[in-house]
Amino acid sequence: MTDGNNHPVLIIGGGISGIVCALELYRLGVPVTLIEKEASLGGLAARFCCKASEACNKCFACVVDKKLKEISEQSQISQYTSTEITGVAGGPGNYKVSLTKAGKVSELAAAAIVVAAGVDPYEASGKGEYGYGVIKNVVTARDLGEMLRFQGQIYRPSDGKLPQNIAFIQCVGSRDESIGNLYCSQVCCAYALRLIRAIRHKYPEVNATFLYMDIQPAGASFHDFLNACREDQGIRFIRSLPSRVYHSPVTEDLRVRLADPERGEVVEEPFDMVVLSVGMVLNKEAKTLANLLGLGLNEEGFLASPAPGKGIFVTGACAGPKDIDRSITHAKSTAASVHNFLQGR
């Protein structure tokens, strides 16, 4: 297809998928241009904390940092941050794209386009009954992760004290017909349990309650990891998603209304803090990007991969919920398909 021109491949999105795809294409000798709408590369995964307890719990957060470091040392890959794609022309093999950075528009010829727009965590305020954004001590798993990463400790936002009793509510924004997200985000059970183990390793006195529907497995050593969690006295497994979270405005302590099979009735349990394991939704700008590039959405509301010959590829979580580990594998396989396309196969 390509007339042997040496146009670079344009990769939209500087998250882990975009970075790995860029690095892999560079390893194949393909010139690459990477654009990222935020001010820095790394995307959602770059702000995750290390969730190790006695040993590594395979959350892959450190692999993201490594790849970020690797690409920052790769000067041959041209990288533009705070840049968005505003126009596309031309056809497969030589696209003419217009990129705007701080108001300035520049033109770029690209042999192929890889969309690695990534995902956003589900906006937890959408589930009003949990009171995210209203109740101080209801946080999302992302906030908890950033607390651990950037401050190395966890505390109740209301009074800065260490929460003795934390409730983890799963499937917030995933497998939920009421908000139209009919898919499992695949990562929340794993990262929630890893967060619990990491927290209990640092603060053995903290107890956690894991409120879930079905525990989704993740990876080869998850079986032993889950058994370790089940044997951990400080973790309580309750198979029921709570209906509502109340808070007392004075002490900011919380009460969670849930159906507890042990006691056989609906109860309101007191907790110091509630963590919502938010699922993932397609990046908000990705919809405009999809219209721009003529990409449709699949049934689950993520980007559908276009017809093979068009020279446009979709990789990473924006094509469907994935954890970092499979996003990296997917990015590598996309790089292989891009290389095939450039060779005219």
Added chain:
Amino acid sequence: MKSGSNLEKVFVNGHFAVTAELGPPKNNDVSVIQRKVDFLRGYVDAVNVTDNQTAIVRMSSIATSAFVIQMGMEPVMQMVTRDRNRIAMQSDLFGATALGIKNIVCLTGDHHTFGNQVNAKNVHDLDSVQLINMVKTMRDEKTLMGGEEKIEGDVNMFIGGAANPFADPFEFRALRTAKKAAAGVDFIQTQCIYDMERFKEWMKMIRDLGVHEKVHIMAGITPLKSAGMARYMAKNVAGITIPDAIIDRMAKAAKGSEEGIKICVEQIQEVREIEGVHGVHIMAIEWEQMISKITEMAGLLPRPKVE
């Protein structure tokens, strides 16, 4: 006749022989020997005199045997290859025969790390099979080891050995006893028996090899004093297997010692029916006073007078 000892005559005349075991004192107090001999005299045909059993220092077996003779009983001197090299053993044989000792049991002996001289240098110049062969060569060919020097006079010993049907590898145990028979042993005293089935199996293999015609097999019997002793022996003494049935019986019994004696007598009666068993060796360690009761209850009395 090999040495004309009373034990040998009992065997030759086809009687069911009975021997017991006497541990020399951990000092030179002869009265200890006297007390034990008084318990045993008349109830057994000969008494084994142990040689620093479990590597714990005691009066030497040759001296104790000499006193036993003076006290009117026939000793069976035990000799272990752990402590003496071939020079010392041959010279001891001269001394023993001169003192009138006519029976010997050749053993390798317990390893010195079990006793109270853990830092000793053990010898093991010969092993029990080679010792048996040495005593036989001195008796029959009248030469020392190495064969050149002739010995004037007789060094007649009725040679005994040990066998442990309960140690591993079980299939080789009978073959090893056959090896001792080939080396010239005259009688064999086995390890104390609790696993009767395994002993019978071993005896069958002995009979298949025809060893029971060349050698007099004596079944080793040890009466149990208490359930605790039974458990201790089962756990710590390698090569002794005590079936749970016996341990339970001991545990349930009101008076452990009585039950022990009852079991011991039953074992003796059971062992007497086994073809090829020509006697019983009762090892009542530090319980010599019970030998009279055991032999009486088992119907082994009176001991035959043989010429």
Added chain:
Amino acid sequence: MSTFEPKIVAFCCEQSGLPALEMAKTLKLKMPDNLELVPVPCSGRIETLYLLKALESGADGVVVFACYEENCQYLQGNVRLKSRVGYAKQIMTKIGLEGERLEIFHVATNSGVKFSEFLMQKADQLRLLGPNLGKIA
């Protein structure tokens, strides 16, 4: 006598220790002042001798920043290190040096806060422990 500032030699695995150090620097976190950093390709590269030599040539405490187990890029680096530190600690007890003077601390690339927190804690601990009498200053 002036306040004793313990000298800490920190061996940093290039896969986890150094990035954690960079992160701590970018977050401008507090670090003990008498600190010497020795980068190594993997914590498995650190010989038992290096641990003792560091103590001998002046360190009051030696810290090894290694990756978490089952996260080592070379699979066995931190596992071998653990047995070497065990052996070194045996030697130290024979010499009469306190065990707290040598410690492994597991970090990952993104554990900048843990990195500096642990070092500050170790500095306080060594301040109480006093100077290393065995060092040949």
Added chain:
Amino acid sequence: MYRTVYKSKTAAPAPINLKPEVLIMGGGIVGMTVARELAREGVQVVIAEKGETLGGGARDLHFFYDRPADVQKWMGDLISTLEGEGNIHVLKGAKLKRLDGQLGRFQALVRTSDGMERTLSPSAVVVATGCITRPAEAMSDGSRCIGSSEMEKLLAESRDLPLTWKGQPVKTVTFILDLTNDDIKIHTVNAIKQAVILREKGCQVAVVARDLKVSASGIELLYRQAREKGVLFFKYDEPPVVSHTGDGISVEISDMTVLRKEERETVSLLSDLVIIGETFAADPETLELCRVMKLRAGTGGVLMEDNPQFLRVMSNRRGIFLAGGCRFPQVITESLSEAHAVVQEVKALLRGGVYTPVNPVAEVDPPKCAVCYTCVRLCPHAAIGVERYGDRNIYSAPAEKNGDTLWGAARVDPAACFGCGICVAECPARAITLYQ
């Protein structure tokens, strides 16, 4: 003393040239996909399949869960593209007897069932031996309790006819999940897929699971579709009790919908057939392969420990990659994604036909080496060997360049060394140095 972790070395280690030849162990869908992609790149590919036919685990599958295509037909096309491809050479009934050498000069001795032995010299090796499934114990007595692959066959054979099993019509079917391998998604995916097909054939279907594994793309929708079509889903904490009654098989579980534990009464599902997923177990040959290829095995006998740094497709040795079920049993789309990732790694490795070590490389000072094999045993990457007096032992002492002093010493192969320095620290003679 401890500051000199590295020593600088003037001469860069010599580049290793790589012929475009790849050996692929295992002819399943992963192995075949990697072969097809690499062959298109002009790479000479040899597939060593232990069986007599290609296809591996997918031979028991007929239906994809996420697209209407037929697995056997798709696999048939894949096999035919392979046969048509000149660059691909398939060895059937093949077993790897030995693998010597390192990247660039691997020597693979492969014996095929026809007794022939060949020595191949691939530049890279891809392990795609998959995993084996063993019938769960409940299936052993063969009565009404079958595995999901057997149900897949039944469904395929009776395309539109009413379902029969051993002559009897099948009206009600119950799937029991999570009895074994509770961390693998394949059973749930197959169960829901088959449940939907069974409903379309008018059977009464129930699925009993501890945790429904819906974390594969499109499965939640299929689960919803199944519920809409009337498939009953039950959850359990204690495994269900399976008992054979006269005309069927009954599965008893406690009804979890009742909140109070004591009030839950047992529900008994009487059905004609019960489907229990086979147990996924490590393939014993994979462990043997680990030994032959000096690869590390993870827990449960799978290939490679679950270590994030190895990004699922790298092995502990440079030039050897792995993908698919042999690393961890997974659905087809995930295995294929790993297959393409391996293709990418192999393409990147073979590009330019040469590999130059970038990381520091350890080197043994032969006179000091006591040949105690410490380094050979401890190198996680099997990069060190003692090539005593063989012809390849051109290892002359660096001091004398005349090359006639041959040392019986350990030798680090620069192509295989990862530069971690474990051998340097463990060597009792401190004879190994790390050169930048």
Added chain:
Amino acid sequence: MIKAEQKPFEEILEYLAPYNKILLSGCGACVTVCHAGGEKEGALLASALRMARQKIGKPLEILESTPARQCEPEFAQELSDTIGRVQAILSVSCGVGVQTLARHFPATQIFPGVNTTFLGETVAHGVWEERCQACGDCILEKTAGICPIARCAKQLLNGPCGGSSNGKCEIKRETDCAWQLIYDRSKSLGQLHRLTEIIPAKQWGVQSRDSGPRRIVREDLKV
């Protein structure tokens, strides 16, 4: 190869107490292979000694050198210039090396740093087991390649004794009973009949330690 273990640290400290400048000499052969006295372990011991002495205020200067083998005169001579500069030698090579240096340097005090223990086989990395007593009159052909003199606690030639149970020796539970091994291997070689023949008493006078310290001379090789 010869296997050795480092001596208890206190013992070494004790007999080095009067000296303040010593040579620590390792050996590049057997003790390197068994990680007892090679360059690595020697340097570790040196560093530990320096720190221990520094701690009690009596610094000890240690020169370190590790020749390829300490049991050859040439290697011993290599050390001669450093010997002049030290008050004593701590040799972490096997007993042979210590005595070679003692012979070559009569005026210098010499101390052993390791306990030479046995001639052994590497069973696993870091695990060595005794295999040979160097009795000078090998009987391995009689016992299916397993030596009861080295591996049986009672050195029996017509074993096993009554204390062997499930393949282990009653004296050390973790040690295999040599005669069980001999029995098993003879069985697999189909040579069980050989075990029924009595092996006569060993002639300790032929070449064993009991006939006094031994000496091997090859006239053809003598210079």
